[in-house]
Amino acid sequence: MRFVASEHHRGHDPATEVDAGEVVGIYECVARGDSIWTALDAAPGYESVPVVEHGLDPIRAVHDADLVRFLSTAWEELAAVMAQRGQDRRQVIADLFPNPRYRDGMGEWREPDNAVARLGYWSFETATPMLAGTWSAARAAVDVALTATDLVLAGDRAAYGLCRPPGHHAASAMFGGYCYLNNAAIAADAAATTTGSRVAVLDVDYHHGNGTQQIFYGRSDVLYASVHADPAFAFPAFSGFADETGTGRGLGATVNVPLPHDCDEARYLDGLEVALETIERFAPDLLVLSLGVDTYELDPIAGLGLTTESFAKLGRRLAADGRPTVILQEGGYHLDHLARNVLAVLDGFGG
Numbered sequence: 628m629r630f631v632a633s634e635h636h637r638g639h640d641p642a643t644e645v646d647a648g649e650v651v652g653i654y655e656c657v658a659r660g661d662s663i664w665t666a667l668d669a670a671p672g673y674e675s676v677p678v679v680e681h682g683l684d685p686i687r688a689v690h691d692a693d694l695v696r697f698l699s700t701a702w703e704e705l706a707a708v709m710a711q712r713g714q715d716r717r718q719v720i721a722d723l724f725p726n727p728r729y730r731d732g733m734g735e736w737r738e739p740d741n742a743v744a745r746l747g748y749w750s751f752e753t754a755t756p757m758l759a760g761t762w763s764a765a766r767a768a769v770d771v772a773l774t775a776t777d778l779v780l781a782g783d784r785a786a787y788g789l790c791r792p793p794g795h796h797a798a799s800a801m802f803g804g805y806c807y808l809n810n811a812a813i814a815a816d817a818a819a820t821t822t823g824s825r826v827a828v829l830d831v832d833y834h835h836g837n838g839t840q841q842i843f844y845g846r847s848d849v850l851y852a853s854v855h856a857d858p859a860f861a862f863p864a865f866s867g868f869a870d871e872t873g874t875g876r877g878l879g880a881t882v883n884v885p886l887p888h889d890c891d892e893a894r895y896l897d898g899l900e901v902a903l904e905t906i907e908r909f910a911p912d913l914l915v916l917s918l919g920v921d922t923y924e925l926d927p928i929a930g931l932g933l934t935t936e937s938f939a940k941l942g943r944r945l946a947a948d949g950r951p952t953v954i955l956q957e958g959g960y961h962l963d964h965l966a967r968n969v970l971a972v973l974d975g976f977g978g
């Protein structure tokens with residue numbers, strides 16, 4: 628299997644996040660990308676392909692132009708505000724968010740002038756810091772996803788994109804959940820619009836991919852199917868319910884399979900079958916797999932009872948469906964077992 632990765636991920640090197648008001652070490656760290664890359668280089672049967680720059684057009688096809696403009700200049704503006712305050716900061720985390728009820732009865736929202744307030748205006752939670760290298764890493768992750776997609780569109784059975792930062796929590800006009808640009812959505816949209824093909828996104832990350840769901844919620848050409856921890860107890864809490872099935876022309880092209888806290892491999896694989904049945908009925912030409920391995924039983928912030936052998940089964944099960952597949956990295960936070968679990972999926976697929 629051929630794979631794509633970018634050195635630019637290292638420029639996005641956050642130190643901390645805020646969890647329930649507590650400052651903790653960042654889980655979405657540089658070592659995640661490096662450990663997977665090192666393992667791919669050492670494993671037999673994997674060949675690295677250079678990243679091809681695809682520019683901003685495929686990003687703007689999915690994301691609001693104002694979000695893209697904000698992300699591209701955010702660090703410069705934040706650094707200026709911090710300098711004015713006499714603070715030398717390597718990262719900034721938003722702490723003010725636009726609750727939809729704030730302006731009840733008071734008319735339209737305005738984007739704030741202050742860069743720190745704007746960080747919250749465009750985001751939704753406190754685990755997604757902005758740094759000097761964030762924008763180029765986020766852009767490079769999109770290029771990684773699009774380059775992997777090109778390989779599959781040109782005939783590779785499957786390709787792996789080592790996207791970091793991840794993408795599936797980024798919506799058309801909002802970032803967060805460690806995600807800035809929605810790599811999988813941009814790849815799926817580019818494939819669907821440039822080739823006129825039907826694309827299914829299967830999201831197996833522990834967390835519901837609210838961003839990918841939102842981007843495709845009204846569309847019938849891209850199916851979004853997700854198997855994830857029930858939002859009743861898991862992040863991102865506001866989406867991923869089984870009764871969210873799309874809207875308008877997209878009705879029926881969104882599928883959510885929420886799983887319980889005490890999930891194990893057998894229950895997980897049953898849930899996966901539900902998602903795969905809907906994909907089968909949709910009959911896509913291309914599958915984009917949002918591959919989070921934070922379903923691992925030992926994941927420090929997540930976990931749905933899966934073992935490394937479960938990930939091999941997942942890879943074999945997806946390969947059995949025989950679809951051209953773009954595999955893109957999302958979450959997975961057990962640093963010591965991360966690469967092993969990703970490789971289990973890829974090897975299982977026939978990597």
Ligand code: Q9C
Binds near residue numbers: 794805834862958
């Ligand atoms: N500030 C992915 O796995 N958790 N993202 C804490 C509270 C954020 C997970 C949020 C988890 C994000 C790609």
Ligand code: ZN
Binds near residue numbers: 919
């Ligand atoms: Zn996740």
